[in-house]
Structures are given as structure tokens and as C-alpha cells.
Amino acid sequence: MSTTTTTTTIEAPRGRVFSHGTNVKYGDFRDDLLKNGFAVVKGAVPRDRALGYADAIHEWLEGFGLGYDRNDPSTIHKDHLPDINEKGMCLGYAISHESFTWAVRQEPGVIDAFEKVYDTEDLIVSFDSVNIGFPNRTDVKPNTPWPHQDQDPEKPGFRCLQGLVNLLPNGPEDGGLIVCKGAHLLSEEFHEVFKDEERIWSWTKEWYGFTDAGLAWLKEKGCEWIKLTAEPGDLLLWDSRTPHYNLSSKSSQPRFAVYTCYMPVEDATEEQLLTKKKAFEETKMTTHWPNAMHVVDLPVYRNGEPDPYNRKSPRQPVQLSERGFKLTGIPYLKQAA
Numbered sequence: 277m278s279t280t281t282t283t284t285t286i287e288a289p290r291g292r293v294f295s296h297g298t299n300v301k302y303g304d305f306r307d308d309l310l311k312n313g314f315a316v317v318k319g320a321v322p323r324d325r326a327l328g329y330a331d332a333i334h335e336w337l338e339g340f341g342l343g344y345d346r347n348d349p350s351t352i353h354k355d356h357l358p359d360i361n362e363k364g365m366c367l368g369y370a371i372s373h374e375s376f377t378w379a380v381r382q383e384p385g386v387i388d389a390f391e392k393v394y395d396t397e398d399l400i401v402s403f404d405s406v407n408i409g410f411p412n413r414t415d416v417k418p419n420t421p422w423p424h425q426d427q428d429p430e431k432p433g434f435r436c437l438q439g440l441v442n443l444l445p446n447g448p449e450d451g452g453l454i455v456c457k458g459a460h461l462l463s464e465e466f467h468e469v470f471k472d473e474e475r476i477w478s479w480t481k482e483w484y485g486f487t488d489a490g491l492a493w494l495k496e497k498g499c500e501w502i503k504l505t506a507e508p509g510d511l512l513l514w515d516s517r518t519p520h521y522n523l524s525s526k527s528s529q530p531r532f533a534v535y536t537c538y539m540p541v542e543d544a545t546e547e548q549l550l551t552k553k554k555a556f557e558e559t560k561m562t563t564h565w566p567n568a569m570h571v572v573d574l575p576v577y578r579n580g581e582p583d584p585y586n587r588k589s590p591r592q593p594v595q596l597s598e599r600g601f602k603l604t605g606i607p608y609l610k611q612a613a
Contacts, residue, residue: 292394292540294434298461305513306392309437313460313518316504320385320511321441327508330443330532332376333408340585349528352410359576359583362419363522364409364451364531368576368583370590372403372561380441380534382600386511390538393437393513400544401603402566403555404535407440409451411525419524423456423486426564427516429467430481436516436539438564442506443532451525452504452533453512459499460517466493480570482563486519494519511536516564537564541608544568549605556604559589566605 288302298310308315321329334346343356360366371377380386381401391397427435446452459466467484470493476485486494503523504512512533514520525531544552544567552568555561561572576586601607 288392290395292396292434293437302392304392305389309393309513309515312455312457314455314457314504314512314514314520316506317385317389317511317513318507319509320389321380321383321509322385323507323509325383325509326441326443329376329380329534330508333406333443333532336371336374336376336591337408339591342585352413354415354578358585359578360408360410360416362413362416362524363422364407364419364524366406366408367561367572367574368586370559370587371406373556373559373590373594374406375590375592375595377406377534378594378596378600381536381603382597383441386439386441386536387538387599387603389511389513390437390439394538394540396540396542398541398608399538399603400541400549400552400566400605400608402535402537402564403552403560403562403568404537404564405561407522407531407533407535409522409524409531409533411451411528411530413524419522421454421523422521423491423519424521425463425484425486425517425519426482427463427484428481429463429471429484432464432467432517434515434517436565437513437537438516439511439513439536439538440533441536442510442512443508443534444530445508446504446506446531447527447529448503448505449526450505450529451523451531452506453514454501454503454521454523455514456494456519457500457502459494459497459519460515462494462497462499463517466490469493480563482565482569535564537566538603539566541605544605546610549609552605553609556594556606559594
């Protein structure tokens with residue numbers, strides 16, 4: 277007697293994630309996004325290329341001529357590095373338009389994940405920052421938890437998928453992204469309960485910090501905080517409603533990551549695309565919002581004075597593939613037709 281095994285193929289419904297509710301089964305990382313509010317896409321960038329991008333960041337740091345040497349841990353000091361805050365964020369020096377940053381943004385496996393989420397190839401990408409986190413730093417203030425969501429509570433629903441490409445081994449003690457599992461599905465209820473609470477100050481409404489009372493509420497609801505682990509080339513994704521923060525490494529392992537966020541061009545206005553075009557031409561940074569909701573042009577200081585090593589342009593002009601140029605949003609402008 278023979279038996280026949282039938283394999284059921286899941287056909288993903290058309291439309292962006294969450295457009296059909298949360299009980300849809302895609303058979304891939306999107307199921308984790310729906311249920312948990314985050315996902316890890318393994319090997320979105322081939323490991324050897326990811327490690328190559330990490331080497332390029334080391335070379336970039338050494339290129340300032342301030343004394344940083346990747347092989348000498350004693351040179352991990354603010355006197356030998358460009359300005360990097362305690363959370364590992366580098367917000368100057370045109371790093372958002374450096375060759376390694378744009379190379380990661382143009383990686384096919386990274387773009388493909390966002391195409392699946394939004395069910396379109398017509399995407400635009402953020403000009404976001406790079407995280408350069410070194411362990412055991414005593415020359416900057418300690419990095420403490422800063423749980424937050426990157427979305428205006430008054431604009432509910434799935435609006436933005438955030439992401440980063442991990443470039444170095446990132447284990448449980450190596451610092452990195454901490455996410456609150458399942459809290460994205462409670463976001464509207466949470467903000468209704470806490471609508472009268474005094475908010476933690478932020479320069480934008482698209483950021484909400486969680487107070488101790490809010491964290492206690494999430495705990496009562498059974499939401500668990502999870503530290504994501506990743507290998508070089510893994511893509512970490514999270515719903516912008518998902519509470520999250522990062523921590524510094526407790527090991528000897530640095531953390532390098534490039535923030536990557538894409539959204540459908542149809543979600544951007546013509547005015548936003550024009551702002552984005554100007555930001556690209558002036559090699560300025562944006563936040564994670566690909567529609568250039570915010571353009572970042574912050575002063576960079578060294579010892580309380582404007583940093584003479586800061587620069588407004590990358591070392592070399594931006595190199596883009598045809599697809600990479602589309603990600604700038606420029607080809608979608610009506611004026612470009």
C-alpha cells in the first residue's frame with residue numbers, strides 16, 4: 277500500500293501586508309511581521325559582501341586620520357573617531373550617501389523583501405544613517421534603554437516598515453535591536469488608554485517614548501521584549517508601531533548596521549518627492565521615512581566646537597544603478613516625465 281503526500285502551496289494575497297488583516301498566511305517572513313511586529317530575513321545580503329561593507333566602514337573611520345586603527349581597541353575613543361553618539365548613531369559627515377551605504381540600499385535581496393511587503397516594485401528608499409556601535413566605551417555617556425515607536429499615535433494603522441542590514445555577527449550579548457513582541461497589534465488600544473498622559477518630549481510627532489506606566493501596561497498585556505540576533509547580511513524588519521530600542525554590546529564584538537527603509541512611491545506627495553530630490557542632490561540625510569518627511573542637517577561638534585572634520589559630501593560621488601536611481605524618487609517626479 278502506498279501513500280501520497282500532498283504539499284499545499286500558500287498563494288500570497290495581493291496587496292501590502294496588513295491590508296487583509298492579521299490572519300493571512302504568506303509562508304515567509306511576512307507571517308512574523310503580522311504576528312510579532314518584526315522579522316529577520318536571513319541572508320538578504322550575501323555574507324561576504326556584508327563583511328566587505330563592514331570593512332569599508334572601518335576604512336572610512338580610519339580615513340579621517342584621527343588615529344583610529346581597527347586592530348587597536350585603544351583607538352576606540354571620541355578623539356580618534358568622527359562623532360558617534362552613545363547609541364551608535366553617526367549623524368554627520370554625509371555618511372548617508374557614502375558608497376557602502378548606497379551599496380547596501382541597492383542590494384537586490386534587501387529590495388526584494390520590501391517589494392514583498394508592499395506588493396510593488398515602485399519603491400523609494402530613505403537616506404538614513406549608519407549604526408557604528410563599539411563595545412565597552414567609557415568616553416561617551418552610557419546607552420540606556422529608550423523604548424519608543426517611530427509613528428504618530430494619532431495616525432494609526434500600518435504606515436511604515438523600518439529596517440536595518442546587519443553587517444557583523446550579532447549575538448545575544450553583542451548589543452543591537454530590542455523589540456516588544458506583539459505590541460504593534462495593541463497600539464491603538466494603548467494610545468487610547470494613555471491619550472491624556474503627558475508625553476515625553478520629541479522634536480517630531482512621529483516619535484513616541486514609552487513611560488514606566490506604559491511599559492507596565494505592555495507587560496500586563498503579555499508583551500515580551502526580545503533581543504534580535506543576526507548574522508552578517510541578515511535584514512531586520514519591524515513595524516514602526518512596534519516599541520523598540522537598542523543596547524550597546526557587552527562583549528568584545530562591534531555592531532555595524534545600515535538603516536534601510538523603503539515605501540511605495542505612491543505614498544509620497546509630489547512636494548515630498550521634490551524635497552527628497554533636493555536632499556539627494558545636496559547629499560543630506562533623512563530619517564527612516566523614505567518620503568523625506570524629515571531632512572536632517574544637524575551640526576556636528578568636537579570638544580564643544582563645530583567639527584572641522586565634518587563634511588557635507590561623501591568622499592566620492594554617489595554611484596547608482598538604474599534601480600538605485602529609481603529609489604531616489606527622482607524618476608517619478610511629474611517634472612521628469
